[in-house]
Amino acid sequence: MNILVCLKQTFDTEERIVVENGKVKEDGVKFVINPYDEYAVEEAIRLKEQFGGEVTVVSVGPSRAEEALRTALAMGADEAILADDPALFGDEYTVAKVLAAIARQKNYDIIIAGNQAVDDGSGQVAVRLAEELGIPHISTLTKLVVEGNQVTGHRDAEGDEEIVTATLPVLVTAQQGLNDPRYPSLIGIRKASKKPLAHVTLADLGLSEEDIRPRTEIVDTFLPKPKEAGRILQGELQDQVKELVQALIQVEKVVG
Amino acid sequence: MDFNLPEELVRMKETIREFVENEVEPHAMQIEEEDRVPDEILEKSKELGLFGLSIPEEYGGMGLSMLGKCAIFEELGKTINGYTTIIGAHNGIGSVGIVQFGTEEQKQRYLPKMATGEWIGAFALTEPQAGSNAAAIKTTAVKKGDRYILNGQKIYITNAPYAHVFTVMAVTDPSKGPKGITSFIVERDFKGFHVGSIEKKMGLHGSHTAQLYFEDMEVPEENVLGQEGEGYVNALKILANGRAGLAARCLGSCQYLLDRSVRYALERVQFGKPIFEQQIIQHYLAEMALEVETLRWMTYRVAWMTDQGMNVIKEAAMLKLYGSEVYNRVADKAVQIHGGIGYIADYPIERFYRDARITRIYEGTSEIQKNIIAAQLKKEYTR
Ligand SMILES: Cc1cc2nc3c(=O)[nH]c(=O)nc-3n(C[C@H](O)[C@H](O)[C@H](O)COP(=O)(O)OP(=O)(O)OC[C@H]3O[C@@H](n4cnc5c(N)ncnc54)[C@H](O)[C@@H]3O)c2cc1C
Numbered sequence: 001m002n003i004l005v006c007l008k009q010t011f012d013t014e015e016r017i018v019v020e021n022g023k024v025k026e027d028g029v030k031f032v033i034n035p036y037d038e039y040a041v042e043e044a045i046r047l048k049e050q051f052g053g054e055v056t057v058v059s060v061g062p063s064r065a066e067e068a069l070r071t072a073l074a075m076g077a078d079e080a081i082l083a084d085d086p087a088l089f090g091d092e093y094t095v096a097k098v099l100a101a102i103a104r105q106k107n108y109d110i111i112i113a114g115n116q117a118v119d120d121g122s123g124q125v126a127v128r129l130a131e132e133l134g135i136p137h138i139s140t141l142t143k144l145v146v147e148g149n150q151v152t153g154h155r156d157a158e159g160d161e162e163i164v165t166a167t168l169p170v171l172v173t174a175q176q177g178l179n180d181p182r183y184p185s186l187i188g189i190r191k192a193s194k195k196p197l198a199h200v201t202l203a204d205l206g207l208s209e210e211d212i213r214p215r216t217e218i219v220d221t222f223l224p225k226p227k228e229a230g231r232i233l234q235g236e237l238q239d240q241v242k243e244l245v246q247a248l249i250q251v252e253k254v255v256g
Numbered sequence: 257m258d259f260n261l262p263e264e265l266v267r268m269k270e271t272i273r274e275f276v277e278n279e280v281e282p283h284a285m286q287i288e289e290e291d292r293v294p295d296e297i298l299e300k301s302k303e304l305g306l307f308g309l310s311i312p313e314e315y316g317g318m319g320l321s322m323l324g325k326c327a328i329f330e331e332l333g334k335t336i337n338g339y340t341t342i343i344g345a346h347n348g349i350g351s352v353g354i355v356q357f358g359t360e361e362q363k364q365r366y367l368p369k370m371a372t373g374e375w376i377g378a379f380a381l382t383e384p385q386a387g388s389n390a391a392a393i394k395t396t397a398v399k400k401g402d403r404y405i406l407n408g409q410k411i412y413i414t415n416a417p418y419a420h421v422f423t424v425m426a427v428t429d430p431s432k433g434p435k436g437i438t439s440f441i442v443e444r445d446f447k448g449f450h451v452g453s454i455e456k457k458m459g460l461h462g463s464h465t466a467q468l469y470f471e472d473m474e475v476p477e478e479n480v481l482g483q484e485g486e487g488y489v490n491a492l493k494i495l496a497n498g499r500a501g502l503a504a505r506c507l508g509s510c511q512y513l514l515d516r517s518v519r520y521a522l523e524r525v526q527f528g529k530p531i532f533e534q535q536i537i538q539h540y541l542a543e544m545a546l547e548v549e550t551l552r553w554m555t556y557r558v559a560w561m562t563d564q565g566m567n568v569i570k571e572a573a574m575l576k577l578y579g580s581e582v583y584n585r586v587a588d589k590a591v592q593i594h595g596g597i598g599y600i601a602d603y604p605i606e607r608f609y610r611d612a613r614i615t616r617i618y619e620g621t622s623e624i625q626k627n628i629i630a631a632q633l634k635k636e637y638t639r
Contacts, residue, residue, distance in 0.1 A: 074267070183275050186305035186318050186328075189267045 001053035001146075003044040004103055005077065006113035006126060007037040009061055009068035013118055022221050033068045036114025039174035042181040043144060044112050045076040051146070053109075054078045058102050060088055060095045066197065073192035074184030085201035090214035096128035097212045101205040103133055110151075111171040115140045130171035138164045140175040265327045272331040275304060284336040287462040288607055293339050301343065301373070306332075308371030309347040310355055315367035322559040326504035330555075333508020336604075337611035338462025340505050345414040345463070346370070348498035349619070350377025353423040353439060356497070357482035357490055362441060366421055378419035380410040380442075380468055381491050388624050390425075391434040391488055395470060397426035404428070404440065404475045406448070410468040412618075416451050417464045420444045423494070424468075425487045432485065439487035441479045448473030459610035495619055499572040500562060503555045503579030506615055510548045510583055513590040513608055517541060521593055531593070540589045547582045554578060570632035577625035580615035587612040 011017070012030040019025070033041065044055045055077040059065045062084055069080040081102055088098045103111060111133075113126035123139075130137035138153035142161070145152040146168075155162045156175045184192070202209070233240040248254045261269065280297055287293050301307070309325050311317025320328070325347065332340045351370050354362055354377075369375040386392040395408025406426050413422075422442040429436035442449060452467030482490050518541055521532035531537050558575045561568050587609040591598035598605040616622045 070267070074271075183279075183300075183304055184267075184271055185303060186268050186271070186309075187313075189271060190264060190318070193264060 001047060001051040001109045002107060003047055003053060003055045004106075004108040004111045005037070005040050005044045005055060005057045005072065006099055006111065006129070007041065007057050007059045007068060007072060008034045008114070008117045008119075009059065009065040010034040010117055010119045017223065019221055019223050024221065031064060031067065033071055034114050034117045034119075036116060036118070036174055036176070038114075038181045039176070039178040040112040040114050041072045041075055041077060042179045043174060044110075045182075046179065047110065047144075047146060048076070048078075056081060056106070056108075058099065059083070060098050062086075069197060070192050071184060073195045073197070074188040075182055076188060077195075079195060080197040081200060082197060083200050083205075085199075087202040087209060088200075088205075088207075088212065090212060091216045092122050092124040092128060093215040094212045095125050096132055098205065098207070099125070099129045100132035101207055102200065103129065107169075109168045109170075110146070111135075111169070113171070113173050115173040115175050126171060126173045133169075133171070135169050135171055136166040137171040137173070138166060139173040141172050142175050142177045144172060144178065261323070261327055265324050268324070269327045269331055272304070272306075272328050273334070275300070276331055276335045280335045280339055284339075284604060284607075285602075287336050287338060288601075289461075291338075291461045291464075293342060293462040297339070298342070298373070305371075306343050307346055307373030307376075310351050311367045311371040312355065315363055315371055317367065317371035322500055322562040323556065325501050326555055326559040329501045329504035330508040330511070333505035333510075334512040336462060336607065337505070337509060338460045340508075341460055341463035342376075342415060344501060344505055345379070346373075346377045346419075348501050349379035349494050350415060350419065350421070350423070352497050353379070353481055353490060353494045354421070354441065356493065357439070358441075359478075361478065362481070366441065370421060375420035376415050376418050377421045377423070378413055378415040379494065380413045380416075380422050380424045381495075382412050383409060384411050388621055390491065391437070393425060393427060393437065395424070395426040396430070397428045397438060397440065397475070399428070399477070402477050404477065404480070406440070406442075406470040406473040406475055408470050412455065412465050413468055414463060414465050414618075416466040416468060417454055422468070423481060424470075425491050426470075428484055428487075434488040435485050437487035437491075438484045439481040439490045440475050441481050442470075442473070442475060446473050446475060458613060459607065460614055461607075496569060496572050497562075498619055499576035500555060500559045500568075502615065502619055503551065503558070503575045506579035506583040506612075507548070507551050507555050509608055509612065510544075510551060510586045513586050513605070514541070514544050514548050516605065517544065517590045517593045524595075537593060540593055544586050544589050547586060551579055551582050570629055573620075573625040573628040573632070576620065577622050577629070580612075581622060583612045583615055 009031045012032045015029050017024055041057065048055050056079050057069055057072040057077045058081040059069055060083040066082055069082055073080055083098050116123035127137055127139060138155055140156045141153045142156050143154035149167050151166045151168060151170050153164045153172055155164060233243055279300055283294060283297060305318055308317030309320045309328060312319040329344060332343060354366050370377050381390050383393050383395060395406060397404040397406045408426065420443060424440045424442045425437055426440060427436055428438040448471045450469040452469065454464045454466050521537050521541060522530050524531045554575050558568055558571045561571060590605050591609050594605050597603050600606065
């Protein structure tokens, strides 16, 4: 079974975010494998342990992402592909196109990704990738069962569980709870430095800049407003309700 | 001069740091109270490869340099020392003897299972009347055909309750003094081998220490470790080899205590301001930080010297002495800075304070380290 895992390197979730000149500052920040992608890596390794085959991890991102790929290799993945040519960077549309070009290079039975990246949280890339490839996808899995050609995914449907079946090849995305990712072993860390890690460019993938031109534009980046002290409504209950409805419509624009 | 750890070690250190922080430290209170490390934590530690640090790769271990072992021991030192000691004793005095002096057959038989942690290792030198004066051991080993018959008693043997492989020193020729001592590899299921009950200790909870009794215990001659008559020298070499690792564990604990103390001093408000604003607290912290920093570079330098094959008898003794004394001073200051909560068992500081105490005693007391240093100085100056 050939498995492709899509992986992004993100800020450690404990890091403080600092925005400077419209950009998130990266200096001195600790980077990790996007936690949802870590579930994806673990699930892929378990499938390999169960059925044999190879696990390839791929990332579209700057060269620092090599560290995240090496961690996945240390956990037990077999090879890694890093698309670190800046010409390949863009938005979710771009990344899905790039990943599709990489995925087409080999016949993968299963593609596993995280349900979303904890940095921009769009949750689009993996599903777009499946659409690009014309294969079925099941997202936000908390359990995955593969039997022969049949795939059964238990998905987290906003608190309920939905059970979806599909046939290989398939793309699935991992939700928290899918598994408990292993720590890379010491010997795994040593072996990882000897496993293949290929860097690919726009030209390698036979793509043109136009093919992958981003479809969105970032206009501004800013931090959410700091939370202000709450307000306790007072007076008659009836008046309080009125005031609350007013506030929800006008001040917070939550309903309207 | 390059003060950077190799890339591979940086990654290993980082992984162990995360493992300790997320998988061991949250259970520290439980380990302390139950005096037992949960099997699950030990199993996970084995899967990570933490039991094969000293064992060469060809026997299934990591074959780490001393630098590598110290980098990992530093991280292991940042949690409950009982857990650290199980792993430290196994990788240090528990397996180094077989790695250094074992025959190919012995290595094949013992090392692969010790590397995975299936067989835990222990080291048995101390006896009731032979502590610092280890050459005074009384356990006898009498050759009979193709085996040795051992009789005697060992005391304070770390890992004894669960170890399978013991490096045991016994007297084969009483007329030769230290040169009449031989080391043996003893397996737990040898006939005539008994483990006593677990000692109650001031600290190091989770790590267990017990007596061993040998009653006409038969050891096959192929289990002699090294040459007959070299057991005492072997024991000294094994202990010397373990000193840097022990200091690295002290270093990790000191770093932990320094981190906690700085944070606490910044947060704790008395007289309207954080106690950190009091100059005496700042000076305590500065002294702690200085000693931790000094210990760090001393540890890694001795490790590096060891890896270069240099003679480190004096330096390793200095390091063990300094590391254990610094740990005790840092722990004392940490309790002082924390005030009452530093003495309360719901909080980890008092535990480190108790755990620190043993480091000045085992694997050669502070006094004995000074004797070693002085003996080396005399050698250097009277050559
Ligand atoms: C928790 C624990 C775990 C241990 N684990 C092991 C183990 O795994 N394997 C093992 O073999 N042993 C082990 N030991 C034994 C340990 O190494 C000895 O306790 C230690 O070497 C000291 O010996 P002693 O207790 O007999 O003290 P003693 O030798 O009686 O010393 C008492 C005091 O006298 C001082 N003293 C003695 N001789 C001199 C001298 N010549 N000059 C100056 N001062 C001197 C000592 O420094 C000390 O302060 C362990 C002990 C403990 C408590």
